[in-house]
């Protein structure tokens with residue numbers, strides 16, 4: 113500004129006031145500074161420019177870091193944190209209750225032996241809700257499609273920082289399906305693609321208002337609203353190295369995996385140590401005097417919590433080296449493992465498990481699912497029992513959707529079948545997982561103080577085909593209009609201790625044997641017999657059943673092997689259809705296959721037979737005397753070529769040929785029509801597809817099409833009639849062959865059951881109980897209490913010839929039990945014999961071929977116990993010229 117005359121005086125006057133102003137300003141400033149200094153004592157630490165507020169907050173965090181969680185209280189808590197206000201009390205009258213623990217005053221030793229455990233009172237079966245400690249429900253929603261896939265965070269091998277919580281889809285229908293099997297609580301784990309997969313969350317299967325909750329949210333599903341414990345999933349073995357291993361990138365081997373684990377734990381250890389040092393010092397000198405803030409790193413926070421004992425770790429490890437190196441990590445870094453999952457080899461190394469830091473891990477197992485990959489090639493259905501004998505705990509899990517968790521209690525039932533005491537088997541899906549999850553005071557028992565998660569069953573939950581009638585979660589009934597199957601009343605299972613005797617791995621072969629105590633005989637071409645019968649086998653042939661007095665006397669004189677049964681049964685040999693047994697050893701290992709199939713080339717299973725495999729031997733021991741196997745074409749049930757029926761594990765002499773043509777739908781119609789038009793053309797290669805299709809259109813060979821979707825099935829029915837019309841048009845005579853068509857798969861077959869019946873198309877259900885795993889199977893019926901029956905009920909009612917197939921090879925052990933499920937839940941549609949036909953004679957019927965020679969004379973199975981019930985064991989299998997006896 114340029115001063116002007118006029119302003120000079122003013123300037124002088126002005127400088128006077130400026131001085132005064134300056135003075136006032138100084139006073140104000142000093143006052144302000146002093147106030148500010150006082151104030152800053154609260155905001156800035158003395159020693160530095162750090163925020164005192166934040167340092168104080170850090171000190172609070174120290175308390176959280178050092179918190180030692182305890183299992184939340186049940187009895188004595190003011191209220192269940194999950195209780196929804198207004199829930200009315202429910203009184204279940206005259207219930208038969210499985211409390212989940214022995215009666216008061218039972219000694220530990222007696223309790224272990226099962227004494228003091230009992231079903232109390234009569235009328236309905238009532239247990240606590242079932243707990244599945246290994247599920248991917250909600251994160252691997254069904255049907256599996258890419259957009260639903262949130263199981264593994266594959267951006268890195270070590271992702272302790274991701275949380276299944278962030279991906280659980282509460283609207284995954286499978287959550288409801290699982291609940292319909294009595295499962296009220298599941299641990300939802302990230303997948304096993306990573307060595308450290310991330311945090312898991314424990315949920316209850318009550319979702320939103322329709323299930324009586326006050327809101328629809330994932331948080332509302334948390335089984336422990338206070339979240340006392342955290343959970344984490346880790347995994348060793350094949351998966352991580354398969355997913356991540358490339359030259360230059362690891363882990364490439366198990367050695368690499370161990371290093372990745374140890375490196376991660378080292379990082380977390382550093383963080384924990386730095387935090388503990390900070391906290392100790394801040395405690396001593398006051399947080400405000402700390403020169404730095406508390407070290408925090410979100411990436412390692414959850415793994416730090418593992419080292420602080422706040423997280424229940426569940427680790428997927430199959431093999432001995434996996435288990436042993438992981439046990440080593442627990443000792444090196446001082447953290448504990450609640451359970452090894454997929455712990456196929458734990459039964460071999462109890463001593464190694466005992467060396468784990470903190471506590472001895474339990475084994476979370478499937479009952480009998482194995483052989484699908486190299487690390488599952490070692491395994492035993494008796495693992496639960498063997499672990500029990502070593503004082504180690506087993507829980508049975510589903511790995512849903514690997515197994516349908518709706519039937520996790522069936523895994524426990526098979527645990528009992530394979531020797532685990534009854535009470536231990538039931539505990540393996542109730543009180544044991546509850547305790548391992550840190551919820552042992554709230555879940556897994558029917559007792560005061562526990563959450564009111566209750567299942568009422570239509571039969572003993574460990575019996576074949578048991579289904580809930582109603583399920584309560586936190587006192588709220590979960591099914592508004594549950595379907596209840598009409599079943600004959602049954603008593604609780606009387607635990608059979610003799611199941612604890614594990615048979616030898618290798619059966620003993622005899623030419624001549626006598627069985628006494630046979631109560632039932634169901635053989636092809638012979639009337640059903642029952643009573644107290646004897647069965648005499650001479651030179652591998654059934655020579656007599658009935659009283660057989662003379663034969664028995666002769667046998668006694670000749671010192672023939674006698675097998676005394678308590679409740680024996682004699683049936684046809686079982687026939688497995690639709691698996692790959694006889695063609696490979698380990699599905700996931702190409703080297704165990706029978707050679708490259710040449711892409712889409714047409715091939716014959718006969719040419720690829722690989723006998724003497726582990727799976728064949730197991731199949732044989734489980735009563736499967738015939739397997740009908742087609743070449744693998746494009747995975748799963750889609751094959752292409754002619755199948756072969758075979759089975760004696762050792763001998764090629766015993767190959768039975770049942771060729772049929774297995775195809776996928778695409779193109780087959782054109783090829784069939786061509787086969788009709790070109791019926792005069794000379795075929796030079798008798799093994800070509802053309803040659804076989806000509807037999808198909810002549811009605812000499814069955815055409816088996818693999819299909820699940822009702823849309824595809826409808827197209828197949830149309831195909832059959834179109835091709836038959838073309839055959840009629842091309843034929844000069846009045847009678848012309850009908851096409852023989854069968855379906856392998858059939859998940860949605862109930863939708864077109866009537867049409868399949870009318871078109872005379874048979875169905876091999878594979879699996880018996882589908883559960884919407886793929887889009888093509890999405891309208892599967894999962895049974896009571898959710899749906900009125902399953903596919904088989906609709907098919908049987910529509911007069912369709914049905915068989916039960918093997919959708920995966922390990923199911924060889926379960927074929928008879930699957931027939932049992934069909935029988936128990938058929939509401940009288942099937943007799944016992946008809947149920948057994950589902951896994952033996954019906955296959956031949958629907959392929960239009962004669963039953964194999966020797967059925968009912970040299971090809972038979974002897975059970976002890978009812979073949980359709982859980983407590984049965986196969987005691988002998990007829991092999992043509994001799995009998996294998998399990999001892």
Ligand SMILES: *[C@@H]1O[C@H](CO)[C@@H](O)[C@H](O)[C@H]1NC(C)=O
Nearest residue numbers: 204205206207233234235236
């Ligand atoms: C409970 O069972 C008893 C004996 O079996 C019977 O007398 C009583 O009527 C039953 N009560 C109800 C409510 O069904």
Ligand SMILES: *[C@@H]1O[C@H](CO)[C@@H](O)[C@H](O)[C@H]1NC(C)=O
Nearest residue numbers: 692699700744745746747748
């Ligand atoms: C069947 O073949 C497909 C490829 O044609 C392959 O991906 C799949 O793994 C095979 N399955 C088995 C069990 O061999």
Ligand SMILES: *[C@@H]1O[C@H](CO)[C@@H](O)[C@H](O)[C@H]1NC(C)=O
Nearest residue numbers: 594595596900901905906909
């Ligand atoms: C279930 O279906 C059968 C026919 O298959 C029918 O008779 C029965 O009434 C149905 N039950 C219910 C509860 O809908």
